[in-house]
Amino acid sequence: MTPKIVRHIAELREEIAVFRRLNPENAQVGLVPTMGYLHEGHASLIRRSSQENGLTVLSIFVNPLQFGPTEDYDRYPRDEARDVAVAKAAGASIVFMPSVEEMYPEPNRTTVSVSGLTDRLCGASRPGHFDGVATVVSKLFHIVLPDHAYFGMKDAQQVAVVARMTRDLNLPIDIVPCPTVRESDGLAKSSRNVYLNPDERKQALVLSQSLAQVPGWLEDGMTEAELVVRIRGKIRSQPLANIEYVEVLTYPDLAPPVPDRPLSESKEPLLVALAVRFGKTRLIDNMLMFPAEVN
Numbered sequence: 547m548t549p550k551i552v553r554h555i556a557e558l559r560e561e562i563a564v565f566r567r568l569n570p571e572n573a574q575v576g577l578v579p580t581m582g583y584l585h586e587g588h589a590s591l592i593r594r595s596s597q598e599n600g601l602t603v604l605s606i607f608v609n610p611l612q613f614g615p616t617e618d619y620d621r622y623p624r625d626e627a628r629d630v631a632v633a634k635a636a637g638a639s640i641v642f643m644p645s646v647e648e649m650y651p652e653p654n655r656t657t658v659s660v661s662g663l664t665d666r667l668c669g670a671s672r673p674g675h676f677d678g679v680a681t682v683v684s685k686l687f688h689i690v691l692p693d694h695a696y697f698g699m700k701d702a703q704q705v706a707v708v709a710r711m712t713r714d715l716n717l718p719i720d721i722v723p724c725p726t727v728r729e730s731d732g733l734a735k736s737s738r739n740v741y742l743n744p745d746e747r748k749q750a751l752v753l754s755q756s757l758a759q760v761p762g763w764l765e766d767g768m769t770e771a772e773l774v775v776r777i778r779g780k781i782r783s784q785p786l787a788n789i790e791y792v793e794v795l796t797y798p799d800l801a802p803p804v805p806d807r808p809l810s811e812s813k814e815p816l817l818v819a820l821a822v823r824f825g826k827t828r829l830i831d832n833m834l835m836f837p838a839e840v841n
């Protein structure tokens with residue numbers, strides 16, 4: 547069925563209220579927050595939500611609060627017609643596409659800020675980014691009041707931040723992390739992949755290729771410092787790659803692992819996270835390893 551396009555908060559709330567009234571047996575609502583220009587990664591979130599809920603709200607909103615002044619807010623790719631077609635094929639019930647004025651009718655004076663988890667990884671290179679994310683996600687949560695909300699592990703730090711915000715604020719919403727969907731050659735799907743020229747696209751494969759080597763390197767008993775050096779060396783073999791960060795942290799607390807101890811002895815899940823620029827395009831990727839896999 548073609549999803550209903552909704553641009554106003556009041557109409558969205560009314561649609562959800564009617565759905566809940568008419569479907570008392572299966573009144574679960576799923577929310578999939580996105581910035582649009584949908585790809586198979588987004589579609590996998592929508593499909594999961596539509597399997598687990600009677601109603602799936604897909605939000606598409608390029609949120610100005612989470613972009614820095616020199617970032618790509620203005621040129622972020624947008625294509626409403628294509629997005630609606632992807633949303634329909636994946637089973638969304640409602641596509642919520644508010645304007646900036648609808649989401650921020652007055653200067654925003656309230657910021658949701660999750661301390662600690664947001665000052666590292668992408669938070670260190672994009673100051674204020676996670677305040678923007680936590681604020682808009684919290685607004686979407688209050689607007690939709692979903693039972694479940696679906697987020698991709700490609701943005702593993704975002705999942706940790708949103709899950710912590712949800713717990714800290716006692717929001718009765720189940721945060722569902724979903725696996726990263728990749729191109730057939732391994733590159734993580736991302737709306738920003740369209741910015742890559744053919745040479746950058748080829749060299750960008752080094753992200754997923756470095757991560758694929760991590761389990762073998764851990765078997766060799768590497769410490770965090772040794773692993774970081776190894777991954778950096780591999781990424782630097784691509785002349786167009788400009789490393790922003792390569793880090794290994796515990797997950798979801800994002801704390802440094804015990805120094806000088808082999809990572810294979812970790813008792814906690816480990817996140818190996820990368821951010822690399824190719825020209826003007828910033829790509830991220832990561833691998834989450836659980837103790838059973840690390841040891």
Ligand SMILES: Nc1ncnc2c1ncn2[C@@H]1O[C@H](COP(=O)(O)OP(=O)(O)OP(=O)(O)O)[C@@H](O)[C@H]1O
Pocket residue numbers: 579580581582586587588590591696697698699700701724725726727728734735736737738739
């Ligand atoms: N390859 C992917 N696999 C699974 N989920 C994904 C993937 N890419 C993005 N998502 C998830 O989709 C949701 C919306 O993300 P967003 O609209 O920013 O897409 P994106 O492709 O990550 O874009 P960007 O290029 O801005 O990083 C987020 O929860 C994100 O983690």
Ligand SMILES: CC(C)(CO)[C@@H](O)C(=O)[O-]
Pocket residue numbers: 579580581607609612679682683701704
């Ligand atoms: C969660 C989100 C939709 C908030 O704007 C965004 O950060 C994204 O697309 O991952």
Ligand code: BAL
Pocket residue numbers: 581612701
């Ligand atoms: N998927 C993360 C959104 C952003 O880069 O702003």
